[in-house]
Amino acid sequence: MRGEARTAKGEKSRKKLIEATAAxxxxxxxxxxxxxxxxxxxxAPRGSLYFYFPGGKEELACAAxxxxxAMWRQLLDGVVGAAPDLxxxxxxxxxxxxxxxxxxxxxxxxxxxxxxxxxxxxxxKVRQTCxxxxxxxxxxxxxxxxxxxxxxxxxxxxxxxxLAAIEGALLLAKVQRDPAPLHTTGRMLRELxxxxxxx
Amino acid sequence: MRGEARTAKGEKSRKKLIEATAAxxxxxxxxxxxxxxxxxxxxAPRGSLYFYFPGGKEELACAAxxxxxAMWRQLLDGVVGAAPDLxxxxxxxxxxxxxxxxxxxxxxxxxxxxxxxxxxxxxxKVRQTCxxxxxxxxxxxxxxxxxxxxxxxxxxxxxxxxLAAIEGALLLAKVQRDPAPLHTTGRMLRELxxxxxxx
Numbered sequence: 001m002r003g004e005a006r007t008a009k010g011e012k013s014r015k016k017l018i019e020a021t022a023a024x025x026x027x028x029x030x031x032x033x034x035x036x037x038x039x040x041x042x043x044a045p046r047g048s049l050y051f052y053f054p055g056g057k058e059e060l061a062c063a064a065x066x067x068x069x070a071m072w073r074q075l076l077d078g079v080v081g082a083a084p085d086l087x088x089x090x091x092x093x094x095x096x097x098x099x100x101x102x103x104x105x106x107x108x109x110x111x112x113x114x115x116x117x118x119x120x121x122x123x124x125k126v127r128q129t130c131x132x133x134x135x136x137x138x139x140x141x142x143x144x145x146x147x148x149x150x151x152x153x154x155x156x157x158x159x160x161x162x163l164a165a166i167e168g169a170l171l172l173a174k175v176q177r178d179p180a181p182l183h184t185t186g187r188m189l190r191e192l193x194x195x196x197x198x199x
Numbered sequence: 200m201r202g203e204a205r206t207a208k209g210e211k212s213r214k215k216l217i218e219a220t221a222a223x224x225x226x227x228x229x230x231x232x233x234x235x236x237x238x239x240x241x242x243a244p245r246g247s248l249y250f251y252f253p254g255g256k257e258e259l260a261c262a263a264x265x266x267x268x269a270m271w272r273q274l275l276d277g278v279v280g281a282a283p284d285l286x287x288x289x290x291x292x293x294x295x296x297x298x299x300x301x302x303x304x305x306x307x308x309x310x311x312x313x314x315x316x317x318x319x320x321x322x323x324k325v326r327q328t329c330x331x332x333x334x335x336x337x338x339x340x341x342x343x344x345x346x347x348x349x350x351x352x353x354x355x356x357x358x359x360x361x362l363a364a365i366e367g368a369l370l371l372a373k374v375q376r377d378p379a380p381l382h383t384t385g386r387m388l389r390e391l392x393x394x395x396x397x398x
Contacts, residue, residue: 029317031230107320114316116374118228121306131375160371160380161364161387168367172359175315176330181359188360192391 013048020044021064027107029114030061030126061115062129068111069133076137080144087193090162094186097170098179106177109170138163148197158196162189212247219243220263226306228313229260229325260314261328267310268332275336279343286392289361293385296369297378305376308369337362347396357395361388 020042024033035057039046053060076093083089101109116130138159145155169185172178219241223232234256238245252259275292282288300308315329337358344354368384371377 028320029228029230031228032317032321109316113370114313117308117313117370118231118317120374121227122231127374127376134371134375157383157387160383161368164367164371164380164384165360165364166367167370168363168365169359171312171316171366171370172333172363175319175326176333177326181363184356184359185363188356 010048010051013042013044014052016042016044017049017052017060018064018067021060022068022111023108025061025064025115026068026109026111027104027114029117030057030119030123033057033061035060058123058125061119061123062125065112065115065126065129065133069129069136072111073133073136073140076140080140086144086148086197087190090193091186091190094166094169094182094189097166098173098182101170101173101182102179106174109174110167113167113171134163145196150196154196158192162192165189209247209250212241212243213251215241215243216248216251216259217263217266220259221267221310222307224260224263224314225267225308225310226303226313228316229256229318229322232256232260234259257322257324260318260322261324264311264314264325264328264332268328268335271310272332272335272339275339279339285343285347285396286389289392290385290389293365293368293381293388296365297372297381300369300372300381301378305373308373309366312366312370333362344395349395353395357391361391364388 017038021033021038024038024041035049038057038060039049049060053063079089079093080086097109101107112130112133115126116134120127120130138156141159141162142152142155145158146152150158165185165188166182169181172181216237220232220237223237223240234248237256237259238248248259252262278288278292279285296308300306311329311332314325315333319326319329337355340361341351341354341358344357345351349357364384364387365381368380371380
């Protein structure tokens with residue numbers, strides 16, 4: 001593996017490991033995911049695991065959570081920032097999340113939630129990585145609401161509440177194998193946002 | 200262990216095992232919790248584990264989730280059923296959950312959520328146990344709302360949305376180590392319920 005760090009092949013192996021880890025963490029969490037399973041799913045050579053992630057599973061998990069968290073932040077930013085009707089956009093997001101969850105055989109919910117709940121008792125690094133992304137997602141929603149004329153404190157409250165509702169709906173939909181909690185939450189949030197934005 | 204089943208001592212061991220399992224599942228989930236840790240935390244003799252739970256960790260986990268789910272159902276029923284002001288009662292519940300979470304060193308959130316998210320990929324029994332309790336909790340809220348004069352379909356939507364928001368707030372509060380998401384959610388749900396109930 002020596003010398004592979006800066007090669008295109010090496011970078012490809014690193015990406016494969018991160019993607020496989022992100023998918024496994026999203027599906028089953030931190031403790032159920034073993035390094036052998038990651039290597040197998042990724043198709044990357046085992047040596048690249050120790051080369052790129054000498055800190056082992058915790059380091060790899062943090063890199064994967066960073067990747068997933070940043071991807072969702074970008075998606076959220078795109079949807080929330082551009083939409084003329086924020087409530088309708090949030091409802092659409094819930095619909096898309098429901099479709100993705102069902103299409104994955106009820107495996108792919110929030111990419112952070114499972115790990116956030118189980119690993120916060122065991123890894124401060126993992127906990128902080130998850131917490132920082134949730135905060136970033138909240139801030140995107142709060143800033144957009146503030147931009148629509150809602151006072152800072154109220155925008156923050158609505159953003160926290162909205163994110164909580166979507167996270168909870170993802171959880172209920174996953175375990176109940178039913179898209180209804182996400183559709184219901186999307187509709188209720190659209191109504192709530194309509195009230196706040198037109199106040 | 201033979202012959203212990205019907206003795207008071209045996210029943211005590213069984214209860215200890217279930218309580219220890221429930222606490223560990225709540226804190227860290229299914230995969231991080233090993234049988235040795237359960238025996239150690241419970242103080243019950245190891246033999247009682249195999250005697251009462253020949254199905255191993257899955258069987259013990261289901262028994263513990265049944266216990267936790269039933270306990271929360273009872274608490275919810277008491278709070279939601281008796282309160283003259285449902286919104287104020289829900290806000291108080293969120294406050295109590297925030298206090299309990301902080302007092303446990305940010306370990307004790309929803310007793311089902313961690314397991315619901317991670318184990319649904321691996322154990323159909325565990326998934327169904329969690330799902331059935333979430334449904335029961337939703338029904339308690341929906342029935343109370345219907346009793347207050349809200350049409351069935353709307354009562355069901357508000358109940359699903361409210362439960363999702365509280366579950367998400369428990370998740371955010373746990374990983375962010377901050378009671379704010381629960382307090383915010385309690386306040387927002389009180390406002391929401393006031394609108395629906397007085398419609």
